[in-house]
Amino acid sequence: MDLAHWRRTRDGVLIPPILYGTAWKKADTARLVSRALAAGFCGIDTACQPKHYHEPGVGQGIAAAPRAADSPPLYVQTKFTPPSGQDPANVPYAPNAPIEAQVVASFSVSCANLAPARPDALILHSPLPTADDTLRAWRAMEQLHRQGAVRLLGISNCDDLTLLQHLEAQADIKPSIVQNRFYAKSGYDVALRAWCDTRGIIYESFWTLTANTHALGALALGRIASRHGCEPAQVLLRHVTQLGIVPLTGTSDDEHMRDDLAIFGFTLDGTEMQAVTHALRAG
Numbered sequence: 001m002d003l004a005h006w007r008r009t010r011d012g013v014l015i016p017p018i019l020y021g022t023a024w025k026k027a028d029t030a031r032l033v034s035r036a037l038a039a040g041f042c043g044i045d046t047a048c049q050p051k052h053y054h055e056p057g058v059g060q061g062i063a064a065a066p067r068a069a070d071s072p073p074l075y076v077q078t079k080f081t082p083p084s085g086q087d088p089a090n091v092p093y094a095p096n097a098p099i100e101a102q103v104v105a106s107f108s109v110s111c112a113n114l115a116p117a118r119p120d121a122l123i124l125h126s127p128l129p130t131a132d133d134t135l136r137a138w139r140a141m142e143q144l145h146r147q148g149a150v151r152l153l154g155i156s157n158c159d160d161l162t163l164l165q166h167l168e169a170q171a172d173i174k175p176s177i178v179q180n181r182f183y184a185k186s187g188y189d190v191a192l193r194a195w196c197d198t199r200g201i202i203y204e205s206f207w208t209l210t211a212n213t214h215a216l217g218a219l220a221l222g223r224i225a226s227r228h229g230c231e232p233a234q235v236l237l238r239h240v241t242q243l244g245i246v247p248l249t250g251t252s253d254d255e256h257m258r259d260d261l262a263i264f265g266f267t268l269d270g271t272e273m274q275a276v277t278h279a280l281r282a283g
Helices: 026-039 055-064 099-114 131-146 161-170 184-199 219-228 232-242 254-265 270-281
Strands: 019-021 043-045 075-080 121-124 152-156 177-181 202-206 246-249
Touching: 019 026, 026 043, 026 055, 026 254, 055 075, 055 099, 075 099, 075 152, 099 131, 121 131, 121 177, 131 152, 131 161, 161 184, 177 184, 184 202, 184 270, 219 232, 219 270, 232 246, 232 254, 232 270, 246 254
Parallel strands: 019 043, 019 246, 043 075, 075 121, 121 152, 152 177, 177 202, 202 246
Antiparallel strands: none
8 A cells, every 4th residue: 555645643653544444343353354454454443342343353364464574564553442332241351440440451452462463543432421531531541652552542433523622622642533433414524524634633434335325326426436447435435535534444355355445546536526525415
């Protein structure tokens, strides 16, 4: 993957322009991660959440994937998932421990799961029930950053701009990443994304394709795809990357992996970008 397309965070860290998502892969996780890296992905998204992620499989897949000496650097991000997002029968830390201890224990489990790879980013999987608790978790993440254990901090599932602004104002180590669903219900986070741009925060999207099947079936995307010799899904992914968004894709198909990476081989013009925006809003 050409480093020219990589995004630079407010901290000066480069991250790939598209990431391979590992949710719901279960026993196939190691095989699919290895295949994604072989196809050319350089960024992996996971979480310390056994309910939806098999994080040890991510580590196994990374270890099994052949990587040439001149390959771009591997980028890995994981998440601290609060107890409310965990399976009560399989929480990877003591759920009754103080929030700060939960964060540290979760991150330690992630490091063990992913070894010998190390997480580059730690993302708070969702805000906690109160702003004070959210900040307590963030302070624990900041301590890991200060110790040099992780380079970037972020938050996911945060479509409340006021909450995000409060966190950013209170944080000593500012968020570098916001990862949200990219779907019509949130209005595609237009205002939130614009604010992130002013602060140098990278916006990552998930559900980019699965939540927007109405746009993928639009005649406009079909015409644009025909013009560029690609598929509508590639047009939509290229659209979001040209907006400055880093999308996650979790395909289990080898050909689709290659297609997803091929989106940087063409550029949408202004009229095409507007047509895709219109198709999204039409849903």
